[in-house]
Amino acid sequence: MNTYGVLLVDDEEEVIQVIMRKINWEGLGFSVIGYANNGMKALEMVEEFQPDVVMTDIKMPYMDGMELSNRIKTEFPATKILIFTGFDEFEYAKEAVHLEVEEYILKPVNSIELTNVLTQLKIKLDQEISEKRNVETLQKCYLESLPLLQANFYSTLVEGRIQEMEIPKYLADYQISFPGPFFCCLVIHTSSSQVPKDMNPLLLSTSVYNQATERLGEKWQAKCFSYLGNTILIAQLKSENQVSELTDECDRFCRYAHRIIGAVVTVGIGQVCGDILELSRSYSGARKAVSYRVIYGASRAINIKEIAPQEMSRSDTASDTELSNLFKTIRLNPAEDIVQAVRKYLDQISFPSKSLQQHHIDIMELVSALYRFTANNDIATEDFSGDMRKLYSSLLDLGPDALQKWLIDISLSFREKLISARSRSTKTFVSRAMEYVRSNYSDEALSLDNICEVLGVSNSYFSTIFKKETGSSFIGYLTDYRMDRASRLLIETNEKSYIIARNVGYTDPNYFSYVFKRRFGVSPSKYRTEHTESEK
Template sequence: MNTYSLLLVDDEEEVTQVIERKIDWDKLGFCVIGHANNGLKALEMIEEFQPDVVMTDIRMPYMDGMQLCGEIKSRYPTTKILLFTGFDEFEYAKEAVHLEIEEYILKPLNAIELTEVFAKLKQKLDQEIDEKRNVETLQKYYMDSLPLLQANFYSTLIEGRIYEEQLEQYLKDYQIQFEAPVFGCIVIHTSTNRVPEGMNPQLLAISVERQAKEQLAPKWKAKCFAYLGNTVLIVQLRQESEISELTDECDRFCKYVHRILGAVTTIGVGAVCNELLELSKSYQGAKEAVSYRVLYGSSRAINIKEIVPKKQVDQEVSSEGELLELFKMIRLGSEAQIEESVENYLKHLFVPSETLQKHHVALMELISTLYRFSENNEISSKEFSGEMGEIYQILINLEPEGLKKWLLKVSLSFREQITDARSSSTKSLITKAKTYVESHYREEGLSLDDICEELGVSNSYFSSMFKKETGNSFVGYLTEYRMEKACKRLIETNEKSYMIAKSVGYTDANYFSYVFKRQYGVSPSKYRTEYAKGEK
């Protein structure tokens, strides 16, 4: 039996406790994950736990129930909302039909009525999930997916095998329209190893593709198709800066399909481009971003522009697939994997049947490709310094074992510098964020969106990096910083609490007191009094 998560929101704690005690939630198929006593706290909990259902009162401090419902529908449209109200609020609540409230429940709450409401809601949720998981529906959807000609065109386009003189005719023949001035590719990878029990991995991937078409494709005017075991979306943007918003939406999508379908997905977001024929670079970047899940984890979106700390790395061109594999291991692999890749590459370099001339050409290709890799990543190595001609003269005289040692040493040096650069980039990002807070903490509207817009990164990437480096969420850090400043002013000045509140970004003095007491266990005035006593 499916069990759904429920968040209770009411500023009267005894009300939520009574609701939780009155109902046999396990029997109904629900689990109460927590309580919130105001709309702002509820939003924090919804972002963290993403409950299936939110049951909220209307009248609450700081953010009332109607505002909360609007925020939920805007950010988490699949979340079901139940609104309980007093009789005098009922007509006011009913006016908000655009919020798609599941049920309006009049106070005082009745256990029998509540049980009936949640029983019906359980049936609705089960039906929605059954539709998404129904094998016959998925198989039919698989047969009725995008027309083959269109899918072939999209795959050929992202592989860079469409020429400029062909493009217009293809678009006309296949009735394809691209309208936006900026384009990009995202790659959705669904794990075939981590799937729900009894679920066919292929059908699960198709279900994820379907959800992508329903939730991501319309907003971004995306062309969605399956390619090489993944789902690929060619997205259209009004401007380049929208890539951060797209990344955040992809991140929420990964968490959504994991919660609803049990699918473990990673979405790679490639760099944007201004021409359709440049989509191959965006696709290659999106594919590379997906491979970074070994570092950043699955069930999330990874933007290639955010994780590469220096210049955007172009895909190195080499006739040897083994050399490309080596570069991949330099970025993502262990020392043992790098050594194995070096050996695999050298097996193809030292082939007895090859002529000496071909061997020398291969060495020149190796050197030039290593140069491109180091330039694009802004890295250097003692073993790989000087003129290309000088390095070439050294390498042509090395026997296989000597060349292996040289290439392994260079590869490990590259790996160390890329790892250091990645770490340095993250620390620099956090330092800039803290500096921004120091300059803007007085502004009431300072938010996660502001800081990410200033830094040019997505909310999801910044939040995960900030939490990883500091052990705290950005909102938590901002609150603590403001409270520290408030404490200092309480001790060093005679200013009124409402003035201090305003000076640290809170126009609502009551909410400031609420946050302060939650942080320190006492009100601002009592904090000042106790400090004064301690001084005496």
């Protein structure tokens, strides 16, 4: 039996305790994941835990239940909302039909009425999940996927096998519209090794395709098709800057797919382009981004621009497949895999019938490819800082074993330098964010969206890196910094609390006092009294 998470929201804790005691939550198929005493705290918990149901009062401090419901419906549309309210608020609540609230329950809460409401809501939630998991529905969706001609056109387009002069005819014949003006390719990879019990991997991929079309397709005017075992979306953007918003939405989709249908999904996001003929480059970037899940983890969106900006604009792919595989292994795999990749590459180019001239050409191509790799990835190494002709000549004198040892050593050194560069990049990235907080903490508009816009990255990527480096969320760090500044101002100045609140970025002095007390355990006025008296 499916169990659904419930978040209770009311500024009267005794009301919440009564509700928790009166209802047989487990017997009804629900579990209370927590409770909040104001709308702002509730919104934080919704974002963190993504409950299936939110039960909220209307009148609360800092953010009332109607505003909370509106925010939840906008940002988490799958979440069901129950509103319990006093008699004098009932008609006001009923008027808010546009919020699509499941039910309005009059206080004091009647356990029989609430049990009936939850019973019906459980049936509705079960039906929704059943529709998503129903095998017959999935088979039908698979058979009725996008028309073959359109899918063939899209796949040919991302492969870069369509000439510019052919585009107008294809678009007209297949009734395809590409208004743009910017485009971005998404590769949605569904793990075939992590599949829910009794679910066919092919049908699971079809379910992901169906959900991606529904949740991402319409907003981004995306062209959706299956290709090489993945779901591919060609998203259309109004501006290049929209790619950060797209990344965040894809990240939410990955978590949604895992929670609802049990699929482990990674979304790779390629670079933005201004011409559909450039989509092959965007598709290549998106595929590369998906491969980075071994570093950044699955069940998330990975934007190639955020993780490998140097690799985007230039190609480091050699003509030889094994050499290309070696470079990929250097970026992503452990040292032992690099040794194997070197040996495999050298085996590929070292065959008995090869002429001396061909050997010289192979070494020349190797040196050129390695040089491009160092340039594209900003790798400084002594081997490639001098005369390339001398390096080329010295490699020609090496025997097979010596050449293998040299290539293994240089490949391993590249790996170490890339790891070091990634570490420096993320630390610099976090340092810039912390410096921005120190300079702008008094700005009431400072938020996660704001800092990501300044840094030019998506919320999901920034949040992951910031928490990994600091052990705290960005909002938690910002709040702590503001509270530390406020505590100093309370001790070192005679300014009133509401002025100090404004100076550290809070327009609502009541909310400032609430956050301050949550941090220090006492109100601002009592904090000042305790610390100024202790200094006398």
